[in-house]
Amino acid sequence: MRFLSTIVRMYPRRSALTLISLLFASIAEGAGLLFLLPMLSMATGEKTFVTGSLPSGAQHILMQSLSVVGLTPTVGTLLIVIVFCVTVKGAFLLLAKTQVGYTVTHVATELRLSLLQALLAARWEYYVRQPVGSFANAVGTEAMRASMAYLEGAKSTTLFIEAVVYACVAFVVAGKTTLGILVPGIVIFYGLNRFIRMAHRAGNRQTHLLKSLLAGLTDSLQSIKPLKAMAREELIGPPLKSNARRLNRAFQREVLSTELLSSSQEILLTVIIAVGLYVALSRWQMPFNIVMVMVFLLARLLTCLAKMQRQYQKMRTLESAFWSLQAAIDGANRDREAEPGGLPPHLERALCLDKVNFGYGKHRVLWNASLTVPVGSFTAIMGPSGAGKTTIADLFTGLLRPQQGHVFIDDLPLDSVDLRQWRRMIGYVPQETFLFHDTVLQNVTLGDPELSEADAEAALRAAGAWDFVIARPSGIHSSVGERGSTLSGGQRQRIAIARALAHRPKLLILDEVTSALDPETETEICRMLRGLLGRLTILAISHQPTVVESADRVYRIRHGEVSLVTSDHDSGLIPIMPQA
Structure with missing residues (x-):
């Protein structure tokens, strides 16, 4: 619960509106059922009631209620009242179900x-530690299953309220008979809970395996492409197939528990009703009209309880x-990015690291590191793989925070500025270019309503990409294919640079953007970058000689x-002074 x-x-x-609607719907149905017995008494000519049947006082109250509204208690009148009660029940039930349906959609969406x-x-x-596929699974599969769990729980609640009303009416009509059937019925339902626990364990297993399967599939x-190129794609099959088979077994366990519960309920409840009917007719010799009503009430009562238990099983x-x-x-909220200060950044003189230490766990990456990127300069950072080049870029963007030391924008520590405003001043091009399966225009503007097609064209021209873009069949509206598969490596890189330039940043950060390009394309991109100087500051992370030069x-x-x-183009790179 x-x-x-x-x-x-x-x-x-x-939820309150839903519960109130269900309550009024059940009360309306209960009232209709209470009027059923006097109607049968009139129709069959029964004038007296045995001990434990509907008390004459209750019957008198029902008849008086009709007289108050000016109705004569005849068979026809009672039938009209019963139909009216059913109509009222239907109206409230419609309201309740509508609210449940709205809530189901809200649960998934929210x-x-x-x-x-x-x-x-x-x-x-936080992102570094999480498999991307698990997020896709959460947004898709888990959100939908969670909303369906609420739907099944709401149905279970509806049936429980109906069962309570049926039980109350049955106690009014024949309390001893109701108690004699309801007690063993509840004991049986309690014993069948083992199948609910079985389904719950299967559901937990399904959730775990779906997350693992989709995470593995996304990574694979x-x-x-490289796996198929080497004819090695079959290597990713066994773990995925193993998870799929285990998921299938978990679904089979759910099916088995569901069918066991349903079959057991049907058999046992039929036995209870049959025994109760025999005792009522043979031992207690109850009037036939009372027996008819009790059979209807108890059958509905036990059926509601059985359905409630099955819906509860699905919810679990x-x-x-x-x-x-x-x-x-x-987990994501616990790793929420801390909000820094709110001072506006400007970047008018320089971007600096001052005596910064940073490491991942026990692995030290930067030690007492200081460097300066003057405004309007083309600054390059070189070093072997894993030396900490990308870490410096992440420190400048605020994605990472120094463990010791400071990052300065002009004279302002990065911790004191509005981080989102600072990042809007940055254009960032990662080493692994990502393009969406969409048009060139969408890949450059990312759907930003503040950027027009003219802005995208200006960025593409600045990145040296306009000539090949306009030569495509639909120009800037051409699709780039999955992950930019219809473009060459250099073309993908130029569109990524255009994306970084589209919002007119003050700082352009390039992370190994030419590492996978041929020398000619690399030279063209470097020439294009030199042409951007004067409009922005460039920080390039690279070990490529052309970029460094x-x-x-x-x-x-x-x-x-x-x-x-x-x-020094003649003698190579010569250290002149370490930064303090």
């Missing part, structure tokens, strides 16, 4: 939005998806320490 109580706290007004909001606000380190598809099977998704949201200022990272070097 913790799951349902959590949903009720999330949607208190809608869980997705909460996860997306938490992910977008999380620190960069991202690397499918699905609810693990809600808790898994909630855990993902809570194009830079005004070059830093080398080695063993966590940063030193400034000068470019």
Whole structure:
């Protein structure tokens, strides 16, 4: 019940309206059932009631209620009243079901939005630790299963309220008979809970395996091209197939538990009703009209309880998806990016690292590192793989925070500025270019409403990409294909640079953007970058000689320490002074 109580706290007004509607619907049905017995008494000529049947006082109250509204208690009148009660029940039930349906859609939508909001606000380190496929699974599969769990729980609640009303009416009509059938029925339902626990375990297993399967599938598809090129794609099959088979077994366990519960209920409840009917007719010799009503009431009562238990079983099977998704949201919120100060950044003189230390766990990356990127310069950072070049870029963007030391924008520490405003001043091109399966225009503007097609064209021209873009069949509206598969490596890189330039940044950060390009394309891109000087500041992370030779200022990272070097095209790179 913790799951349902959590949903009720999330949607208190809608849940209250649903419960009130269900209550009035059940009361209306109960009133209709109470009028059924006097009607049968009149139709069959029964004038007296045995002990434990509908008390004459209750019958008198029913008849008086008709007289108050000016109705004569005849068979026809009672039938009209019963139909009216059923109509009222239907109206309230429609309202309740509508609210449940709305809540189901809200549960899925708000869980997705909460996860997306938490992910977008999380620190960069959080993403590094998480498989991308698990997020896709959470947004798609888990959100839908969580909403279905709520739907099954709401159905179970509806049936429980109906069962309570049937039980109350049955006690009014024949309390001893109701008690004699209801007690063993409840004992049986309690004993059948083992099948609910079985389904719950199967549901937990399904949630775990779906997350693992989709995470593995996402990772595998991202690397499918090189694997197929080497005829090694079959190597990713066994673990995925193993997870799929285990998931199939978990679904089979759910099916088995569901069918066992349903079959057991049908057999045992039939026995209870048969025994109760025999005792009522043979031992207690109850009037036939009372027996007819009691058979109807108790059959409905036990049927409601049986359905309620089956719906509850389905809810228990699905609810693990809600808790898994909630855990993902809570995890991302715990790793929420800290809000720095609110001072506006300007970048008018220089961007600096001052005696910065940084490491991942026990692995030291930077030690007492200091460097300066003057405004309007083309600064390059070189060093071996893993030396900390990208870490410096992440420190400048605020994706990582120094463990010691400071990052300065002019004279302002990065911790004191509005981080989002600062990042809007940055154009960033990663080493692994990512392009969406969309048009060139969408890949450049990212759908930003503040950027027009003219802005995209200006960025493409500045990146040296306009000539090949306009030569495509639909020009700027041409699709680039999956991950930019219809473009060459150099073309993909130029579109990525255009994307970084589209919002007119003050700082352009390039992370190994030419490492996978041929020398001619690399030279063209470096020439294009030199042409951007005067409009922005460039920080390039690279070990490529062409990029280094194009830079005004070059830093080398080695063993966590940063030193400034000068470019001498004849003698190579010569260290001149380490930064303090």
